[in-house]
Amino acid sequence: MTVILASGLFPTTLHALQYLREADFIACCDGAANACVAAGFHPDVIVGDGDSIAPEVAATFADRIVRISEQETNDLSKTFHHCLKLGRRDEYVILGATGRREDHALANLALLMDYAEEHREVIMVSDFGTFYPCRDTKRLTVGVGQEISIWNFGASYFSAEGLQYPLYDFTKLWQGTLNVATRPDIAVHAKGTFLLYVAQPD
Amino acid sequence: MTVILASGLFPTTLHALQYLREADFIACCDGAANACVAAGFHPDVIVGDGDSIAPEVAATFADRIVRISEQETNDLSKTFHHCLKLGRRDEYVILGATGRREDHALANLALLMDYAEEHREVIMVSDFGTFYPCRDTKRLTVGVGQEISIWNFGASYFSAEGLQYPLYDFTKLWQGTLNVATRPDIAVHAKGTFLLYVAQPD
Structure with missing residues (x-):
C-alpha cells in the first residue's frame, strides 16, 4: 500500500x-x-x-x-x-x-x-471518514448505522441496496449526503462516476 | 449582523x-x-x-x-x-x-x-477563509497576494479584474482554485451563480 x-x-x-x-x-x-x-x-x-x-x-x-x-x-x-x-x-x-x-x-x-x-x-x-471514487456499481462492507454520503459527478440511474433513503440522480452537492447503512453489505448502482463517503463513527 | x-x-x-x-x-x-x-x-x-x-x-x-x-x-x-x-x-x-x-x-x-x-x-x-455566494458580478476589496478560489455553480462567461490567472467557464471543482489577487479591488464577472473564496493569510 x-x-x-x-x-x-x-x-x-x-x-x-x-x-x-x-x-x-x-x-x-x-x-x-x-x-x-x-x-x-x-x-x-x-x-x-x-x-x-x-x-x-x-x-x-x-x-x-x-x-x-x-x-x-x-x-x-x-x-x-x-x-x-x-x-x-x-x-x-x-x-x-x-x-x-x-x-x-x-x-x-x-x-x-x-x-x-x-x-x-x-x-x-x-x-472523519473515507472517500471512495466510484464508477457504475460500488459494493462496500460497512457498519450498520454508518452514515454514507454520495456526490454525483455526472452519473445517472442511481439506485442502492442497504441504504435507508432512496437515491436519485442528484444535481446538488447536498442532496446525497447523510444516508445511513441499514446492513453491512451495501451497494450503490449508477451509470457514470460518483464519490462515496463513509463517515467514521464518533 | x-x-x-x-x-x-x-x-x-x-x-x-x-x-x-x-x-x-x-x-x-x-x-x-x-x-x-x-x-x-x-x-x-x-x-x-x-x-x-x-x-x-x-x-x-x-x-x-x-x-x-x-x-x-x-x-x-x-x-x-x-x-x-x-x-x-x-x-x-x-x-x-x-x-x-x-x-x-x-x-x-x-x-x-x-x-x-x-x-x-x-x-x-x-x-481559513471566507466564502461569498455570488451571482453575475462580484466586487471585493482584498489584500494584494491573497489567494482567491472560484467554484462554478452553473455560470458562464467568466472574466476577472485584478486576478493573476485568467478565468474561464470551469467545469471541475479544482479548476478555479488558487488564483491570486494582484490588486486590492478585484471583480469577477459571469452570468449565473458561483462561489468565491478568499483565503485568510497565514
Missing part, C-alpha cells in the same frame, strides 16, 4: 494512522513531510517545490526530495503522478487532503475523481 | 471570532451551542432536534431552545430559516460550517448557494 500524505490536517485517529503504520511506501507532499517526521514516520519520497520543508527534515531526507516547481498542478497531483512514474501499482491511500484550507480540500476531492481514472485503487482517508 | 454557528470547527482566529463579538444576534445549530457557551458567548436562539445540547447549556438557555425534529433538512438550514422567520434581514455570517466531517462541510457549502437565493447578504467564515 502506498500512502500519499498531503498538507491538510495530519491524521490523529487510530483508524487513519493505521494506514501510515502499514504503508509500504510513504510519499509526502512538500511540507507534509514535517508532520510525518514529527509523528515518527519516515517518508520514502518528498515531492513538491520544496519551499515548505523544514531545514532539519530537508537535511535528513535530502536524498529523497524530488523538486517539481511547475505551477500548473498542486503538490498532491505532483506526488500522485510521481508515485505512478515510480511504477507503484498497489493501493493508494491519500491522507491529510482535507481539514484546513477549504479550497485545497475541495480541489483535492475533485482531483481524486481524476486520479481514479488513472489508477484503479485510490481512496482518501481523514479523521 | 446575525451570526449562525454550526457544529463544525469552532472559530479560533481573531478574524473569525470578531464576528461573534460583534454579532447582534447569535443563532446556534443544536450542539454548537455548547462550544458557543464554553467560549463565553450567549446564544440568542438554539435551533435543532435538541439531542446534542449539553444538559447544563439546555438548562441555562431553556427559554430560547427551538426544537425542530424533522429530518428533511439539516440543523444549519433549520437555523437559517428560523432566523428568516424571526424577521432578521441584516447581514448573516455563518461560522463553524466546515472543519470536521467533510460531508457536512460540502453540504453546507452547497446549501449556502441556496440560502443566497433567499437572503441577499449571507457569507460563510472559517479560520
Whole structure:
C-alpha cells in the first residue's frame, strides 16, 4: 500500500494512522513531510517545490526530495503522478487532503475523481471518514448505522441496496449526503462516476 | 449582523471570532451551542432536534431552545430559516460550517448557494477563509497576494479584474482554485451563480 500524505490536517485517529503504520511506501507532499517526521514516520519520497520543508527534515531526507516547481498542478497531483512514474501499482491511500484550507480540500476531492481514472485503487482517508471514487456499481462492507454520503459527478440511474433513503440522480452537492447503512453489505448502482463517503463513527 | 454557528470547527482566529463579538444576534445549530457557551458567548436562539445540547447549556438557555425534529433538512438550514422567520434581514455570517466531517462541510457549502437565493447578504467564515455566494458580478476589496478560489455553480462567461490567472467557464471543482489577487479591488464577472473564496493569510 502506498500512502500519499498531503498538507491538510495530519491524521490523529487510530483508524487513519493505521494506514501510515502499514504503508509500504510513504510519499509526502512538500511540507507534509514535517508532520510525518514529527509523528515518527519516515517518508520514502518528498515531492513538491520544496519551499515548505523544514531545514532539519530537508537535511535528513535530502536524498529523497524530488523538486517539481511547475505551477500548473498542486503538490498532491505532483506526488500522485510521481508515485505512478515510480511504477507503484498497489493501493493508494491519500491522507491529510482535507481539514484546513477549504479550497485545497475541495480541489483535492475533485482531483481524486481524476486520479481514479488513472489508477484503479485510490481512496482518501481523514479523521472523519473515507472517500471512495466510484464508477457504475460500488459494493462496500460497512457498519450498520454508518452514515454514507454520495456526490454525483455526472452519473445517472442511481439506485442502492442497504441504504435507508432512496437515491436519485442528484444535481446538488447536498442532496446525497447523510444516508445511513441499514446492513453491512451495501451497494450503490449508477451509470457514470460518483464519490462515496463513509463517515467514521464518533 | 446575525451570526449562525454550526457544529463544525469552532472559530479560533481573531478574524473569525470578531464576528461573534460583534454579532447582534447569535443563532446556534443544536450542539454548537455548547462550544458557543464554553467560549463565553450567549446564544440568542438554539435551533435543532435538541439531542446534542449539553444538559447544563439546555438548562441555562431553556427559554430560547427551538426544537425542530424533522429530518428533511439539516440543523444549519433549520437555523437559517428560523432566523428568516424571526424577521432578521441584516447581514448573516455563518461560522463553524466546515472543519470536521467533510460531508457536512460540502453540504453546507452547497446549501449556502441556496440560502443566497433567499437572503441577499449571507457569507460563510472559517479560520481559513471566507466564502461569498455570488451571482453575475462580484466586487471585493482584498489584500494584494491573497489567494482567491472560484467554484462554478452553473455560470458562464467568466472574466476577472485584478486576478493573476485568467478565468474561464470551469467545469471541475479544482479548476478555479488558487488564483491570486494582484490588486486590492478585484471583480469577477459571469452570468449565473458561483462561489468565491478568499483565503485568510497565514
